Amino acid sequence: MCSMEIIITHEGTDFDGLAAMIAATKIYPNAIPVFPGYLSNQVKDFMALFKEQFDIKRPRDIDFEEVTRIILVDTKDPARVGPFRELLYNPEIEKLVYDHHLLDQESFDFEFIDYTSPVGSSATMLVQQIKVHEIPITSTEATLFALGIYHDTGCLTYSTTTAIDAEMVAYLLNRGASLNVVAEFVEFALNEAQQEVLNILFDQMENLLVHGLRVDIYSAVLPDYLLGINNIIHKLRDIREADLYFVIVEMEGRVLVVARADVETVHLGQFLQTLGGGGHAGAASAVIKGGKLEEVLTKVKGMLEQYIKKPRLARDIMTTPVKTMPPEALVQQAEEIMIRYGHSGLIVMDESEIKGVFSRRDLDKLKKHNLGNVPIKGYMTRKVITISDTAPISEVQNLMVAHDIGRLPVIDENNNLIGIITRSDLLKTLYGDDLVEGKSYYGSSLVQANPQIYNLSSNLAQSAPELYDLFCQIRDLSSRLQVKPYLVGGFVRDMLLHKTSKDLDLVIEGDGILFASELQQILGGHLITHPEFGTATLTVNDFQLDIVTARVEYYEYPAALPQVEPGHLKQDLYRRDFTINTLAISLNKGKFGWLIDFFGGKDDLEQGILRGLHSFTFIDDPTRILRGIKFAVRFNFIIEGDTDLLIRQAMQRHILGELKWPRLWDELQALLVEGKVEQVLWYLEDYDILNELWPGLRLTHIQWKRLKRVDWALELFKNQCQDKIQRWLVVLMIILSDLSSEKLVELSRERRFTKERREQLLFAVNRSGELKEQLLQSNLPPSKLYELLEGLTCEELMYLSLISDSPVVVDRLLEYIERLKSIEVETTGKDIIDLGFSPGPLFKEVISKVKKAKLDGLINSREEELEFIKKYLNEKEGG
Numbered sequence: 001m002c003s004m005e006i007i008i009t010h011e012g013t014d015f016d017g018l019a020a021m022i023a024a025t026k027i028y029p030n031a032i033p034v035f036p037g038y039l040s041n042q043v044k045d046f047m048a049l050f051k052e053q054f055d056i057k058r059p060r061d062i063d064f065e066e067v068t069r070i071i072l073v074d075t076k077d078p079a080r081v082g083p084f085r086e087l088l089y090n091p092e093i094e095k096l097v098y099d100h101h102l103l104d105q106e107s108f109d110f111e112f113i114d115y116t117s118p119v120g121s122s123a124t125m126l127v128q129q130i131k132v133h134e135i136p137i138t139s140t141e142a143t144l145f146a147l148g149i150y151h152d153t154g155c156l157t158y159s160t161t162t163a164i165d166a167e168m169v170a171y172l173l174n175r176g177a178s179l180n181v182v183a184e185f186v187e188f189a190l191n192e193a194q195q196e197v198l199n200i201l202f203d204q205m206e207n208l209l210v211h212g213l214r215v216d217i218y219s220a221v222l223p224d225y226l227l228g229i230n231n232i233i234h235k236l237r238d239i240r241e242a243d244l245y246f247v248i249v250e251m252e253g254r255v256l257v258v259a260r261a262d263v264e265t266v267h268l269g270q271f272l273q274t275l276g277g278g279g280h281a282g283a284a285s286a287v288i289k290g291g292k293l294e295e296v297l298t299k300v301k302g303m304l305e306q307y308i309k310k311p312r313l314a315r316d317i318m319t320t321p322v323k324t325m326p327p328e329a330l331v332q333q334a335e336e337i338m339i340r341y342g343h344s345g346l347i348v349m350d351e352s353e354i355k356g357v358f359s360r361r362d363l364d365k366l367k368k369h370n371l372g373n374v375p376i377k378g379y380m381t382r383k384v385i386t387i388s389d390t391a392p393i394s395e396v397q398n399l400m401v402a403h404d405i406g407r408l409p410v411i412d413e414n415n416n417l418i419g420i421i422t423r424s425d426l427l428k429t430l431y432g433d434d435l436v437e438g439k440s441y442y443g444s445s446l447v448q449a450n451p452q453i454y455n456l457s458s459n460l461a462q463s464a465p466e467l468y469d470l471f472c473q474i475r476d477l478s479s480r481l482q483v484k485p486y487l488v489g490g491f492v493r494d495m496l497l498h499k500t501s502k503d504l505d506l507v508i509e510g511d512g513i514l515f516a517s518e519l520q521q522i523l524g525g526h527l528i529t530h531p532e533f534g535t536a537t538l539t540v541n542d543f544q545l546d547i548v549t550a551r552v553e554y555y556e557y558p559a560a561l562p563q564v565e566p567g568h569l570k571q572d573l574y575r576r577d578f579t580i581n582t583l584a585i586s587l588n589k590g591k592f593g594w595l596i597d598f599f600g601g602k603d604d605l606e607q608g609i610l611r612g613l614h615s616f617t618f619i620d621d622p623t624r625i626l627r628g629i630k631f632a633v634r635f636n637f638i639i640e641g642d643t644d645l646l647i648r649q650a651m652q653r654h655i656l657g658e659l660k661w662p663r664l665w666d667e668l669q670a671l672l673v674e675g676k677v678e679q680v681l682w683y684l685e686d687y688d689i690l691n692e693l694w695p696g697l698r699l700t701h702i703q704w705k706r707l708k709r710v711d712w713a714l715e716l717f718k719n720q721c722q723d724k725i726q727r728w729l730v731v732l733m734i735i736l737s738d739l740s741s742e743k744l745v746e747l748s749r750e751r752r753f754t755k756e757r758r759e760q761l762l763f764a765v766n767r768s769g770e771l772k773e774q775l776l777q778s779n780l781p782p783s784k785l786y787e788l789l790e791g792l793t794c795e796e797l798m799y800l801s802l803i804s805d806s807p808v809v810v811d812r813l814l815e816y817i818e819r820l821k822s823i824e825v826e827t828t829g830k831d832i833i834d835l836g837f838s839p840g841p842l843f844k845e846v847i848s849k850v851k852k853a854k855l856d857g858l859i860n861s862r863e864e865e866l867e868f869i870k871k872y873l874n875e876k877e878g879g
Helices: 014-028 041-053 082-087 122-133 139-153 164-173 179-185 193-204 229-239 270-272 291-307 331-341 360-368 394-404 423-431 455-459 467-480 492-495 514-524 569-574 601-607 623-635 639-653 661-673 677-686 689-693 699-710 710-716 727-735 741-750 755-773 782-789 794-803 808-816 829-834 842-855 863-878
Strands: 004-008 032-034 067-073 093-096 205-210 213-221 243-250 255-262 281-289 343-348 353-359 407-409 417-422 452-455 486-488 503-509 526-530 535-540 543-549 551-554 562-567 584-586 593-597
Touching: 004 014, 004 407, 014 032, 014 067, 014 139, 014 526, 032 452, 041 139, 041 394, 041 423, 082 492, 093 122, 093 526, 122 164, 139 164, 179 526, 179 623, 193 205, 193 213, 193 229, 193 243, 193 741, 205 291, 213 291, 213 543, 229 243, 229 255, 243 291, 255 270, 255 291, 270 281, 270 291, 331 343, 331 360, 343 417, 394 407, 417 423, 417 452, 423 492, 467 486, 467 503, 467 514, 467 741, 486 492, 486 569, 492 503, 492 794, 503 514, 503 569, 503 601, 514 526, 514 543, 514 593, 593 601, 623 677, 661 677, 661 727, 677 689, 677 699, 699 710, 699 727, 710 727, 710 794, 727 755, 727 794, 741 755, 755 782, 755 794, 755 808, 782 808, 782 842, 794 808, 829 863, 842 863
Parallel strands: 004 032, 004 067, 067 093, 213 243, 503 543
Antiparallel strands: 205 213, 243 255, 255 281, 343 353, 407 417, 452 593, 486 503, 486 584, 526 535, 535 543, 551 562, 584 593
């Protein structure tokens, strides 16, 4: 039975319960957060905007029989956990409770490990653990955790609030928590006096329309000074739906103005500076001593037109053009589009009319039932909410929250589809890029983008001094240029496997070409740029840096070269081949050394699993099949089941045949260079790759036997030939040795082998067998051995050792390589002339005779060579 850890909280989940669940996932990364039941209205609204940032399951997604551990947060009460109640009483399931409610454990009749702490919020105790263990968190997570603490401490005002709560809020603000988001979702309770003033303000409310924005102005003269006007304006924002709110009250000889904005087209701090106050863009206040309500009210109204800019509209933030599909398109075609463009849904159109939306959720359901070949029209959502291109952004937000939808088609005045707005588009507009780093589904059955972050700054610090200095130079330059650099791919993978590398891949969120140029100015070295692809290569000292602008790639057809568009880190990593190559280390100044793992690559690396990224990975780029085998062999990894199946399906489509041979040959050579030849060839034959490359090829028992001895032969010849022998060529000679000469010549021509390569392959087919027999002859003199082997390449000599089981052949090959090959005639033509002989054809003949005699040990020195030559030529001339 499989084991499963889950994290649950109470039904009616509030912000502290939600925050505590997500915080617990940072401490227990293998645990799955699950909502036990309904959500509070505030949390429901929050999740409508941020649901793609957090992967939280429902009870229907959980196999209760597989649960072995429960982490319970923000409650101890079994009556509040919905369908999980019975699991709490299962003695075989471990229970851990993180709660800030100081209730008697004896009140509950189930056993658990109690982590109760007397702080103001459950999120506080878990954030404290995150801080202690230096676990990195995203800005979105920091914001949620702050919401949880603020919610249960009344914004740090309740009597149960502790110093630790305040300390953790400060920590979260330093980690990027957005107070704008907190202010939008946190609830402020009013006391009796504040509630009475709220009623008065409602009676004297004015509602204005300025540049299409709704402006609420509440004013009153109060008999007594009142604290907590800020709480009142927060409550007004909960009750009313406006874009700007002004509360103006006169009390005890002064006028207080408090303002809040839910749009980005006004800077309230600058607005209220004119009244002697200040603040920031979304919140500001002013106190006018001796002022009168009517005067201040008139002045505020008079400045609205001046300080409020026209709001950004739907058309200003929409994505265009829109990827659409016809109703007759098949489910598998929709999946391919989703994967290639990173969409979680598609608009379905018939000519110019919107017919529906086909979402990632629809796709997942159909795939479970193997319905990839059915039209999407029968399963799309037909009720489509649209928005006008002239609608303000506030209306976009209201529609998304009210209908809990992730995308809004944008239409013009003629009802033509002109764009689309996603949750990510809206969140970037409202809160900036930092809060859009979370979950995004790519339509793949292999991986989901679920970012995990680990602090590896100490690992970087342990690098070689010159390498760490390079990282610091990159960090400082990126801060100056305001770009985000990331170490990615093989370097990160190898570092985690405790291997060294001097080839570094850098992805730059920003202008990679500019960054590379500026880095060369600092470090020197040789720079090559490719502006059309946004890439550059900088070679400096012993390091090679491949620098690319973060990009997204898509393939117009199988085996095509990729089309490139600008993108972000997540998109750039998703274009890669396997999860183990998608790990990225931030070299940003604020997040230096943070490992970002979107696709579970770290877990796969630790578990020895090779996993592709999406269903079309091998269709888009068939060379990934060979690279996958290379990684599996090099690291002794297991190719994951779905990935293995996709390779076999791609091979059934003869996908390698769609590649141009030079590109395929480069990958095949790289694969055959790897050690463990037997494993490599096992994969090549198991996936039917050999037959695809050379039709009809099947390895025989004898060939397998020879392949097993390749590493032995390399060791045998290492002193004389190791630097020259090309392993891949020896392996190729073995696997093609059973082909006929005619077939081999034909294949060599088709594959565009060089003449030298073709001759070496033909040697294995035509000459090697006869030569082996000659090497087995008894009483073979050294000169004859030299004659047989002279001119053979190291690969050919090694091949002879592999096809013979006789030690005689091996001994003679070694004798040739180690001794005979180095024997040289010391005498030259000049020496012969000095002996008194005239140049002529006998010179070449006599040198050959000298070489033979020297090989056979009949002469050994230069003096003996001269004596031999003198005697030989005298006999020839005398004859």
